Amino acid sequence: MSTRLDDVDSGMTERCETCGRDTPHDVSIQLRTESRQEENAEFSREPYRVSTCRRCGAERSIRMNNA
Numbered sequence: 001m002s003t004r005l006d007d008v009d010s011g012m013t014e015r016c017e018t019c020g021r022d023t024p025h026d027v028s029i030q031l032r033t034e035s036r037q038e039e040n041a042e043f044s045r046e047p048y049r050v051s052t053c054r055r056c057g058a059e060r061s062i063r064m065n066n067a
């Protein structure tokens with residue numbers, strides 16, 4: 001039984017565009033209200049997957065598709 005201990009400390013490893021390599025990230029899910037106050041005034045909170053590079057601090061948020 002072999003366990004990879006590479007990212008045991010990091011939790012999540014993702015590719016960082018800034019670093020140009022796989023780096024440990026802090027990943028969290030956030031509900032963000034779309035702040036386009038134009039015609040649609042309805043509050044639509046979209047779940048975003050926010051990952052922060054622990055190496056350079058770059059934050060990347062990706063909107064998740066609602067099922």
Ligand SMILES: [Zn+2]
Pocket residue numbers: 016017018019020023053054055056057058
């Ligand atoms: Zn980075």
